[in-house]
Amino acid sequence: MNRYLMTHSLLSSWLYMMESQYESADRNPMDEFLTVLRREPTPTSEAMQKGIDFENLVTAIVDGETTMPCQVLDVEANTATVLQRPISEHPWYEPAAQIAKIVKGGILQCVAKRDVRICGMDFLLYGRLDALKGGSIYDIKFTSRYDAGKYYDSTQHPMYMFIVPEANEFSYLASNGTNVWIETYRRDETNDIRVTVDLFIKWLRDNGLERVYLEHWGAR
Numbered sequence: 001m002n003r004y005l006m007t008h009s010l011l012s013s014w015l016y017m018m019e020s021q022y023e024s025a026d027r028n029p030m031d032e033f034l035t036v037l038r039r040e041p042t043p044t045s046e047a048m049q050k051g052i053d054f055e056n057l058v059t060a061i062v063d064g065e066t067t068m069p070c071q072v073l074d075v076e077a078n079t080a081t082v083l084q085r086p087i088s089e090h091p092w093y094e095p096a097a098q099i100a101k102i103v104k105g106g107i108l109q110c111v112a113k114r115d116v117r118i119c120g121m122d123f124l125l126y127g128r129l130d131a132l133k134g135g136s137i138y139d140i141k142f143t144s145r146y147d148a149g150k151y152y153d154s155t156q157h158p159m160y161m162f163i164v165p166e167a168n169e170f171s172y173l174a175s176n177g178t179n180v181w182i183e184t185y186r187r188d189e190t191n192d193i194r195v196t197v198d199l200f201i202k203w204l205r206d207n208g209l210e211r212v213y214l215e216h217w218g219a220r
Helices: 008-020 029-037 046-062 093-103 156-163 193-206 210-216
Strands: 003-007 067-074 079-086 107-118 121-133 136-142 169-175 180-186
Touching (some): 093 180, 107 156, 107 193, 136 156, 156 169, 193 210
Antiparallel strands (some): 067 079, 107 121, 121 136, 169 180
């Protein structure tokens, strides 16, 4: 029997497209969704790279690193030199250290998955947790702007809470490189991700895209 992979990022791309399809913008949400649906490679954006760099900084602090590589450019000579600098000199050090203190002692980059049958199909729900500590799941975010409830409609905490049934809460640890915000959701206030998956598959069928999904999202 065939089984198919389902991730938060795929569902998030679909919901973004659904919410933005009637808005006029430079971006084409449908094209972006189809790129994700076809699992086509995409370049790393500046915002994505900042998120990667911030998370790496947090991990380095958790691991007790005291220095980190820093690239120094010589414009006139058109050369670059990599030097080791004290990690505490990084401009994001203070907020990263706050988050490192929270996740320290947990399992970092923990892969979690769970089989489930929805809409007459077998799925493997999959996620990579930034940190799992006790009964809490943590996800580290780097954002240029934060407003209370920013992640309320995200599919991430419903997905991860479902695939880690032992967890009782999920916290987003967000930072702009200066401040830290913590946004927490308990299990009893988290939507059932199976409802979202069901709606997603039905939408694919109604719009002639189910075959595209089946071709690219088979699970091992």
